[in-house]
Amino acid sequence: EAQVTQNPRYLITVTGKKLTVTCSQNMNHEYMSWYRQDPGLGLRQIYYSMNVEVTDKGDVPEGYKVSRKEKRNFPLILESPSPNQTSLYFCASSPWTGQSNQPQHFGDGTRLSIL
Amino acid sequence: GENVEQHPSTLSVQEGDSAVIKCTYSDSASNYFPWYKQELGKRPQLIIDIRSNVGEKKDQRIAVTLNKTAKHFSLHITETQPEDSAVYFCAASSPSGSARQLTFGSGTQLTVLP
Numbered sequence: 001e002a003q004v005t006q007n008p009r010y011l012i013t014v015t016g017k018k019l020t021v022t023c024s025q026n027m028n029h030e031y032m033s034w035y036r037q038d039p040g041l042g043l044r045q046i047y048y049s050m051n052v053e054v055t056d057k058g059d060v061p062e063g064y065k066v067s068r069k070e071k072r073n074f075p076l077i078l079e080s081p082s083p084n085q086t087s088l089y090f091c092a093s094s095p096w097t098g099q100s101n102q103p104q105h106f107g108d109g110t111r112l113s114i115l
Numbered sequence: 116g117e118n119v120e121q122h123p124s125t126l127s128v129q130e131g132d133s134a135v136i137k138c139t140y141s142d143s144a145s146n147y148f149p150w151y152k153q154e155l156g157k158r159p160q161l162i163i164d165i166r167s168n169v170g171e172k173k174d175q176r177i178a179v180t181l182n183k184t185a186k187h188f189s190l191h192i193t194e195t196q197p198e199d200s201a202v203y204f205c206a207a208s209s210p211s212g213s214a215r216q217l218t219f220g221s222g223t224q225l226t227v228l229p
Binding site (some may be wrong): 040044058104107108 | 116222
């Protein structure tokens with residue numbers, strides 16, 4: 001089954017404790033992206049990647065890191081989490097034709113609480 | 116960068132009526148405009164999309180229109196049903212330079228009253 005898998009689905013942690021949210025897709029998609037969803041603000045893009053070893057900042061990259069060492073994986077890293085990073089996070093992937101975006105497939109989301 | 120504004124933030128309609136959600140975008144180079152539906156506690160799912168070389172697209176009860184001159188696009192849902200109740204997001208993709216960002220609107224909570 002074609003899917004985007006995020007882990008963990010829920011995490012409660014404390015300020016400053018490094019954490020990683022994993023994202024894996026089995027559709028051989030070139031494009032992968034991370035979003036955070038906050039009430040009234042919709043989905044805001046954190047980072048995206050158009051292929052292996054190619055990553056770019058989205059609208060809200062501060063406090064986050066990503067890597068794309070393999071095509072299927074795109075982990076989101078919070079080196080020193082703070083309470084303002086408490087949010088619902090979605091990973092998404094899509095094919096990339098080289099000209100414009102294609103429909104994105106979203107994971108089930110990761111609800112992160114930073115105390 | 117791209118800026119997408121979405122209205123209204125909440126919309127209530129009677130079952131069987133039509134619903135219209137409107138979005139405006141700022142970057143005239145944007146060329147891809149998807150709409151996503153998100154049910155409570157679920158992931159966003161694509162319901163329809165349109166590209167800048169097309170003015171209108173329909174899929175059963177759902178249609179999207181695009182006015183490139185005015186830089187706005189709209190989602191139209193006809194004969195609404197209770198299962199259409201969800202949050203709907205519009206988005207615009209700006210291909211400026213090497214960037215391939217997708218910018219979302221703030222969402223519309225649609226409630227279909229039985």
